[in-house]
Amino acid sequence: MNSSAPTRATATSAGTAGTPAGTAPDPHAAAAVEVRGVTRRFSSRSGEVVALSDVDLTVRAGEFVSLIGPSGCGKSTLLRLIADLDEPTAGELSVFGRPPRVARQNHDFGIAFQQAGLLPWRSVRTNVELPLQLHGTGRGARRARATELLEMVGLADFAEHLPHQLSGGMQQRVAIARALAERPSLLLMDEPFGALDEMTREHVQTELLRLRAETGAAVVFVTHSIPEAVYLSDRVVVMSARPGQVREVVPVGLGEARDRSDDVREDDAFFDRVRAVREALHGADGTTPRGVDRR
Amino acid sequence: MRRQVLLGAAGVGALALLWEGYKLVAPDDGVVVGELTVLPRTNDIAMPHLWDMAARAFEPVNSATDALPLWVAVLVAAAFTLGVAAVGWVVGVVVGLGTATLMQRFRTAESALLPWVVLSQTVPLIALAPLVRRWGSQLEVGTFDWQDWMSVAVIASYLAFFPVSIGALRGLSSPDAVHLDLMRSYGVGWWRTYRSLRLPAAVPHLIPALRLAAANAVIGTVVAEVSIGLRGGIGRMIVEFGASASADPAKQWSPIFGAVLVGLVAAGVCALIARGLARYRVSEVS
Ligand SMILES: Nc1ncnc2c1ncn2[C@@H]1O[C@H](COP(=O)(O)OP(=O)(O)OP(=O)(O)O)[C@@H](O)[C@H]1O
């Protein structure tokens, strides 16, 4: 990491200050994700798009951070940069103190997209086994891990089904199980619940919190839903579009995210944080950006 | 499945009825308008009765004392043709898949090869057959001796490789961006991505290509047998028996049915392959 990091870090540490006591980061442990002055420009025939402009962000190990912002503000782009599926035009990223490429080759993170992206010809079980199989885990260990994960997401009875025999929500849970297969210390999720109905969505959210508590992984979570971001996160990063920038970091402080239960959704503190995120999103001009779900 | 068999049988029955019905109704010399015959002749030389064809099939091939029954001789020839076509099909599929893989792997290979793949199919078979035979006969590697049937198989594979290479190229390029991103996030290389993603994803495009390739291989074999003059197969038999059609009109129909049989078996094998790969043909999930 470069030496200019500390000065920049203060600029984005609004959230750090507000995190609940007891999760104070170990200063010696590398952050799960460090983003320093990252800019990503796409040039096409119709002109140049600045998807991200000078973005700074730190996600500590074990922390749950949501990215929220209007459509096209560069949330997916940022996630893809962290996952080394794309490269920044300028700036630096590191994952657990290493360049994203190295982290990717070390299988440091699991990833889940808006589409479940299961391989249609593989059974639910072998879909979960895919990363393990590709990285040479033995048959027995693979099977045991898949069984364990499918039990965790409540789909043990569907292990031998093919993906098209499952509902969208079930497919998404399989995708999450797959992302957890290698016990990653970082989970990258791009609107994983975007296609689910509200009931399934709340259910899977609680499930995700529980899984996260069990694995202790840090999570970077992209969403369009303010309540979802507030319910799940330790901090909510609010972004603005054109150019994509971090507008504000809202600490949630609803207690340890890992101890949160469904009752939190009824709390006054919850509604207060929802309001805070909404105000951050509306910005100074008071208009709601398009593409943000205000449920 | 049962329904399909019934429908197939009904189709064959309808065809037989049409044949005999037309023969019954239309005049012997066909329907002539002015100088032009607009509907075919129906006399026994042009259109023998189906039962005459069947009866002829059970008689010996010729007057020699040790002659086989005609249907046995036809079956032997059909098996020979099927074997050559199968060799051509396998070679064509392997070469087609190889070409497609190369084109998928290296974009430059695609722009360099694809035009030639398409152009290759515009060379007429009739021009090609004697050439292949001549080149083959000049081939001498140790004790290996180029046989005429190999020339025929080469031509069959030449026709079979085209649909496979085009179909496989489309199939290998068909995986979703999500799946490709996923493989990349696993940090696996080209070969593993090819095996666990591209190849299985190509199957729905590959099955029709394999079918087309099988049909092409059979047709290529029958035609090349004739133009190269290879003995022992159905193609040569059709021509031979056709030459004696005026004396023995029912005889030439047996090898024609033999050729149909070869086509049916080839289609059946493809159906079996499709069945074995059924898992890879389920519709894409969201
Ligand atoms: N591969 C690409 N080529 C060109 N432009 C791109 C590319 N990917 C993203 N962009 C542009 O970058 C900007 C940010 O895109 P991105 O997908 O990151 O937005 P997002 O915040 O994820 O939006 P959404 O909430 O709708 O998913 C958009 O204006 C988009 O058009």
Ligand SMILES: [Mg+2]
């Ligand atoms: Mg997006």
